[in-house]
Amino acid sequence: xxxxxxxxxxxxxxxxxxxxxxxxxxxxxxxxxxxxxxxxxxxxxxxxxxxxxxxxxxxxxxxxxxxxxxxxxxxxxxxxxxxxxxxxxxxxxxxxxxxxxxxxxxxxxxxxxxxxxxxxxxx
Amino acid sequence: xxxxxxxxxxxxxxxxxxxxxxxxxxxxxxxxxxxxxxxxxxxxxxxxxxxxxxxxxxxxxxxxxxxxxxxxxxxxxxxxxxxxxxxxxxxxxxxxxxxxxxxxxxxxxxxxxxxxxxxxxxxxxxxxxxxxxxxxxxxxxxxxxxxxxxxxxxxxxxxxxxxxxxxxxxxxxxxxxxxxxxxxxxxxxxxxxxxxxxxxxxxxxxxxxxxxxxxxxxxxxxxxxxxxxxxxxxxxxxxxxxxxxxxxxxxxxxxxxxxxxxxxxxxxxxxxxxxxxxxxxxxxxxxxxxxxxxxxxxxxxxxxxxxxxxxxxxxxxxxxxxxxxxxxxxxxxxxxxxxxxxxxxxxxxxxxxxxxxxxxxxxxxxxxxxxxxxxxxxxxxxxx
Numbered sequence: 001x002x003x004x005x006x007x008x009x010x011x012x013x014x015x016x017x018x019x020x021x022x023x024x025x026x027x028x029x030x031x032x033x034x035x036x037x038x039x040x041x042x043x044x045x046x047x048x049x050x051x052x053x054x055x056x057x058x059x060x061x062x063x064x065x066x067x068x069x070x071x072x073x074x075x076x077x078x079x080x081x082x083x084x085x086x087x088x089x090x091x092x093x094x095x096x097x098x099x100x101x102x103x104x105x106x107x108x109x110x111x112x113x114x115x116x117x118x119x120x121x122x123x
Numbered sequence: 124x125x126x127x128x129x130x131x132x133x134x135x136x137x138x139x140x141x142x143x144x145x146x147x148x149x150x151x152x153x154x155x156x157x158x159x160x161x162x163x164x165x166x167x168x169x170x171x172x173x174x175x176x177x178x179x180x181x182x183x184x185x186x187x188x189x190x191x192x193x194x195x196x197x198x199x200x201x202x203x204x205x206x207x208x209x210x211x212x213x214x215x216x217x218x219x220x221x222x223x224x225x226x227x228x229x230x231x232x233x234x235x236x237x238x239x240x241x242x243x244x245x246x247x248x249x250x251x252x253x254x255x256x257x258x259x260x261x262x263x264x265x266x267x268x269x270x271x272x273x274x275x276x277x278x279x280x281x282x283x284x285x286x287x288x289x290x291x292x293x294x295x296x297x298x299x300x301x302x303x304x305x306x307x308x309x310x311x312x313x314x315x316x317x318x319x320x321x322x323x324x325x326x327x328x329x330x331x332x333x334x335x336x337x338x339x340x341x342x343x344x345x346x347x348x349x350x351x352x353x354x355x356x357x358x359x360x361x362x363x364x365x366x367x368x369x370x371x372x373x374x375x376x377x378x379x380x381x382x383x384x385x386x387x388x389x390x391x392x393x394x395x396x397x398x399x400x401x402x403x404x405x406x407x408x409x410x411x412x413x414x415x416x417x418x419x420x421x422x423x424x425x426x427x428x429x430x431x432x433x434x435x436x437x438x439x440x441x442x443x444x445x446x447x448x449x450x451x452x453x454x455x456x457x458x459x460x461x462x463x464x465x466x467x468x469x470x471x472x473x474x475x476x477x478x479x480x481x482x483x484x485x486x487x488x489x490x491x492x493x494x495x496x497x498x499x500x501x502x503x504x505x506x507x
Binding site for chain 1 (some may be wrong): 145148149150232336350351352354356359360361362363410411414415419436469
């Protein structure tokens with residue numbers, strides 16, 4: 001269960017329509033990009049998928065997660081399927097321990113990589 | 124009588140107040156128990172009554188071994204919560220690891236201390252073929268099923284077809300063995316009664332849980348942070364960690380644990396991505412598809428379930444620790460120097476007092492269902 005959700009964003013900006021059909025979604029913004037995403041329910045030790053949109057559409061995008069306090073990442077490398085229209089689905093993620101995770105999207109465009117991240121605490 | 128009841132209610136109220144909302148949520152996450160049965164989609168005979176009966180018969184079948192002397196029950200003894208009480212298992216020869224319990228095994232994602240298998244049926248083939256355990260082969264297993272009229276009859280009833288090639292028969296035998304092992308669930312415990320009472324606010328029920336176990340539970344979800352890895356109703360995250368137990372098997376030889384397990388998993392033609400899975404969607408293969416091999420996996424071993432822990436001594440992947448108290452002392456006094464420098468920064472010495480150590484052991488002992496519920500059936504050789 002998510003107890004807290006804190007956004008750690010680079011800067012506000014890139015205010016443009018960026019939508020993810022299908023229900024409520026979270027939004028991360030940086031100077032150049034907006035990521036709108038929705039995860040399946042997060043439970044310790046269970047795989048989940050993330051649906052997300054990136055605006056404007058990037059050249060490449062990665063999804064990863066890390067436990068800063070424990071100094072390790074996930075035991076699994078997610079696969080990302082491009083669904084068209086700047087939308088994606090990442091599968092195979094798992095938070096295998098309780099505690100604070102940093103959940104990040106790495107967006108590459110114009111030769112630069114931006115990292116949009118937030119913290120999630122799992123009980 | 125009334126004074127006794129009032130005292131009980133007062134004690135219950137005190138106990139209920141002792142747990143914060145966050146603690147109650149943490150305790151609640153370890154239930155309810157038992158979980159509902161979900162068939163394994165990769166095993167077409169999962170939950171099939173006749174397959175369970177065939178699997179039970181095969182589990183105790185010594186002719187599955189190369190010399191006719193050993194069966195699965197050689198190391199997985201029902202009366203010892205499906206372990207053997209030995210530090211390291213021994214059948215045809217001594218193996219490197221402690222015999223894991225089969226109780227609640229169907230709830231696992233990975234099988235074996237190193238998770239080299241992603242299904243219970245795939246795992247069930249390993250000891251049959253391992254030269255140190257049953258030392259058998261697909262040919263020997265298939266020959267037994269073909270030549271024993273009762274096994275042939277039961278095989279056909281379960282799988283509904285003439286016997287195929289040897290390897291297919293071996294896989295089917297493993298699937299029947301898995302169907303049987305899926306039924307091996309531990310029962311409810313004193314902790315489960317307490318957990319349910321706490322969730323319902325049943326103060327009389329709460330008061331029945333012994334105070335040392337209650338205090339140990341508080342350490343488990345608090346100071347000890349044991350529930351970082353021992354999560355959920357089965358008390359395991361099903362993943363792998365370096366817990367500072369030396370992984371030298373003998374001078375000059377180490378047990379690489381999960382690092383080798385991932386390699387074996389991905390190389391196996393019996394994994395859930397392979398041809399022998401009965402799940403056309405490969406829905407259970409998501410872990411196998413996405414698992415990654417990292418250097419830190421070296422010396423990592425699977426987080427075991429804690430249910431019926433008191434019945435499964437000795438402990439850890441190599442049986443190095445003799446008692447539950449030894450295990451608690453290990454985490455109380457662990458040296459960070461014994462952990463991987465590039466591994467997880469999870470463990471630190473808990474520095475428990477003597478009283479805290481006793482309480483934590485009391486909590487772990489409260490996860491015991493009493494054991495011994497399994498009764499082996501007598502089989503009539505009259506299958507037609």
